[in-house]
Amino acid sequence: MHDFTALKNDKSMQYRGLLLASIFAIFSTSAHAQKYENFVMKSSSKVIETDTIVLCKGNKPQAKEQLLACNDIPVNSATKKANGKVEYKPVPLAGQKSYFGEMNDYVNDFVRRYLEVHDQTLTSVQGRSSTPFSLIDNVLEKNNIPKELKYLAVIESALNHDAVSHAGAVGPWQLMASTARLLGLTVNRHHDDRTDWYKSTNAAAKYLTTLYGELDDWLLVIAAYNSGPVPVERAIERTGSHNFWDIKKYLPRETQGHVLAFIATASIFENLSKFIGLGSIPMDFNFNTENNVAGNKKVAIKKPEFTMEELKSMAIVRISQPISLEFMANELGMDINLLNKWNPDYDLFIYKTYPSDFYSLRIPKDKLEVFIQKKDFLTKRSKQIFNEL
Numbered sequence: 001m002h003d004f005t006a007l008k009n010d011k012s013m014q015y016r017g018l019l020l021a022s023i024f025a026i027f028s029t030s031a032h033a034q035k036y037e038n039f040v041m042k043s044s045s046k047v048i049e050t051d052t053i054v055l056c057k058g059n060k061p062q063a064k065e066q067l068l069a070c071n072d073i074p075v076n077s078a079t080k081k082a083n084g085k086v087e088y089k090p091v092p093l094a095g096q097k098s099y100f101g102e103m104n105d106y107v108n109d110f111v112r113r114y115l116e117v118h119d120q121t122l123t124s125v126q127g128r129s130s131t132p133f134s135l136i137d138n139v140l141e142k143n144n145i146p147k148e149l150k151y152l153a154v155i156e157s158a159l160n161h162d163a164v165s166h167a168g169a170v171g172p173w174q175l176m177a178s179t180a181r182l183l184g185l186t187v188n189r190h191h192d193d194r195t196d197w198y199k200s201t202n203a204a205a206k207y208l209t210t211l212y213g214e215l216d217d218w219l220l221v222i223a224a225y226n227s228g229p230v231p232v233e234r235a236i237e238r239t240g241s242h243n244f245w246d247i248k249k250y251l252p253r254e255t256q257g258h259v260l261a262f263i264a265t266a267s268i269f270e271n272l273s274k275f276i277g278l279g280s281i282p283m284d285f286n287f288n289t290e291n292n293v294a295g296n297k298k299v300a301i302k303k304p305e306f307t308m309e310e311l312k313s314m315a316i317v318r319i320s321q322p323i324s325l326e327f328m329a330n331e332l333g334m335d336i337n338l339l340n341k342w343n344p345d346y347d348l349f350i351y352k353t354y355p356s357d358f359y360s361l362r363i364p365k366d367k368l369e370v371f372i373q374k375k376d377f378l379t380k381r382s383k384q385i386f387n388e389l
Contacts, residue, residue: 091148091218094267095287103245107263108287113345114264115272116280117355122268123277125158132159132172136201143205151266152222153204155258161195170194173204183207219244219259223251226258253386257351264353306342314342315365317372320358322350324382331378332367339363350386 092099094111115122136150156174157163164170168177171194177187183203185193193199211221211229220242224232235247248256267287268276275281306314325346329336340346342362349359363371371378 088144088146088212089216089218091146091266092263093148093270094263095271097288101245107260110260110347111264111267111272111287112281113348114261114353115268115275117345117348117353119276119279121158121355122265125154126269126273126276129154129159132161132197135197139198139201139205143202143209145205145208146218148266148270149208149218151269152208152225152262153201154265154269155261161197161200171200172197173200175200175203179207215242217242217244219263220247222259222262223255227252227255231255253350254352257348257353260351261353310342313365314362315368316360316362317368317375318358319361319375319379321379322359322382322386323361323375323378324385327382327385328371328378331374332370334364334367 094100094107095104097104100107132153133150136153137147140147140149153159153172157172159172161172163172163174165174169175170177170180170192173194175183175185175194177194180187180194180200180203183206185199185203187194193203208221208225211224212218214229215221215224215232220232220236223244231251232247235250236242238250239246241247244259248259271287272281325339325343326336328334329339339362343359345354346359346361348354
């Protein structure tokens with residue numbers, strides 16, 4: 001889960017199939033454990049040797065106790081440095097145009113709006129982050145994982161070690177019981193290691209390392225951490241791409257939002273922390289310049305600015321389920337550019353990164369009656385559209 005309130009390179013098919021059969025089928029996030037087990041039953045694997053390990057054998061998955069011995073696969077040995085450490089790619093943050101390419105402006109804008117919407121929670125997390133961040137940094141460094149991955153715990157649990165999701169995920173890293181046990185944690189009615197900062201962080205580091213070994217990109221790792229690796233692998237196979245933006249529309253909508261929330265949170269804490277508590281990032285801020293800060297100057301929260309004529313012609317309707325603005329515009333004869341202008345933070349609601357369960361949607365007043373008549377149809381069809389993406 002990612003809301004605060006509860007808050008590639010080509011590889012051989014043989015290697016990918018092996019990893020899926022021997023690792024990913026037993027490591028599950030959210031409520032997908034059974035799905036992974038079904039998937040692994042359809043996979044086959046052969047013995048593959050690396051510099052230090054022999055991966056799992058056989059055409060069928062072995063018992064879980066045996067499979068656990070095969071999970072010490074940090075990454076393909078080809079990515080190791082001479083000193084034996086794994087060389088990971090950096091975690092992409094807002095402003096890194098070399099990584100985000102044509103999506104760079106969109107990412108920067110998303111981060112800006114994310115801070116405006118979640119500033120209160122980000123401020124709260126920042127105020128109590130010193131001790132947990134110090135512990136997480138030490139564990140990640142020990143595992144040679146980029147320190148920016150600690151912000152995954154922020155979007156998973158808002159650094160609440162007692163957090164419990166509706167699906168039963170527990171702790172700062174929101175691990176399911178089956179996943180936690182397979183990662184070596186004790187989970188029973190008397191004791192739950194998932195609430196232990198040190199033990200759960202070590203388990204999460206092991207899982208992240210395993211995911212990176214298959215996906216070779218941190219945004220794909222974040223996606224797989226949320227949805228499980230199977231949807232990510234299927235999206236990769238469908239597109240032939242290991243680029244998050246290429247496969248994004250084939251991932252669950254919640255997973256898309258999870259990745260965007262991670263980018264925003266990591267970027268804000270790493271490079272924009274002085275704006276936390278101020279409510280906004282200055283419009284002229286250069287995301288590519290680290291030394292561009294606002295000092296002690298109070299920055300006003302950016303609110304949508306409307307003309308008096310727009311306000312007179314505007315109606316506000318509360319919705320609890322996202323509606324495709326493009327579909328609604330076509331169906332009701334609205335101006336899509338006007339809808340986007342009037343609802344600048346709407347995609348946060350679509351991707352489930354909005355702090356409220358409802359959204360106050362601004363539409364033309366002369367379309368209010370037909371909107372009310374067709375609201376159920378628009379909502380139902382939009383759900384189909386979003387599921388298709």
